[in-house]
C-alpha cells in the first residue's frame with residue numbers, strides 16, 4: 113500500500129483504489145482498466161506511483177495488439193451553446 117499525500121489540486125484526501133485510467137502519450141489517448149493508484153476523493157484526480165506510470169508507458173511503446181479500440185467524441189467548447197446551461201445554473205442558485 114502506497115501512502116499518498118493530499119491532492120495537490122484541491123487538498124482532498126487521496127485513497128488507494130483500482131480504477132480506469134485515461135492516459136495521454138504523444139498525442140494519443142489510451143485507456144487502461146483496473147489500474148491501482150491514488151484517487152482524490154473530492155474531484156477524482158488520479159495519482160500513479162512512478163513504477164506504475166513507467167510500466168504503462170513501456171506497455172504503450174511495445175504493445176502491438178490491444179484488447180479493444182474505442183472512438184471518442186470530440187468538440188470545441190466554443191461550439192457549445194452555453195446560454196441554456198447558464199440560465200439553468202442561475203435558476204438553481206436562486207432556488208437554494
Ligand SMILES: [Zn+2]
Pocket residue numbers: 119120121122123124152153154155156157
Ligand atoms: Zn483533488
